[in-house]
Amino acid sequence: MDFYAFAKGVVSGVLKPLYRIEVVGTEHFPKEGGVLLCANHISNLDPPVVGITAPRPIHFMAKEELFRVPVLKTLLPPLHAFPVKRGMSDRQALRTGLDVLKEGHVLGIFPEGTRSKDGKLQKxxxxxxxxxxxxxxxxxxxxxxxxxxxxxKLKVVYGKPLDISALRERKASPEEATEYIMRHIQALLDEYQ
Incomplete structure (x- = not known):
């Protein structure tokens, strides 16, 4: 058993009963191929909670500062996390993220970039x-x-994959694509809250 599967089992055994986690929509999750998983961000526990509820292993982009913490810098790489510098365009993190997707893995991102203070979805x-x-x-x-x-009860809802082919075809801006994705996260929040 690899370290990711082992850690998932341990963390799941603690968090699932503690927060009575209910998972909705895993049947929508593609079984293979690259997946860009985009979630709202309300707690430091979001990455492990998404990690234990998603049907496939996730590669998370994590703030660079976490890789300076002695225990975390040893734990994060085998958990498929890689560093991103916040507040600037981090070309290395972008390249790593693209590689994760092109290799057919799941890239987990919190598009807000930081936790929401009031629980409401930020830009x-x-x-x-x-x-x-x-x-x-x-x-x-x-x-x-x-x-x-x-x-x-804590609820994690996975929506159906979004069709962004029209945005790709007309070469929409990254900002426009982000807004489209955020609207769908908000729709899930509205529907299941």
């Missing part, structure tokens, strides 16, 4: 639109619906 960053337009990966919206309080 998404253009990077997510860049990935959506530059690859033929399936784009799957995901809504995490809190609160993160012990024994209160």
């Amino acid at each position: 998404g960053l253009a990077g997510v639109g860049f990935f959506a337009l530059r690859t033929d990966a399936a784009v799957v919206p995901c809504a995490i619906i809190g609160p993160y309080r012990p024994l209160k």
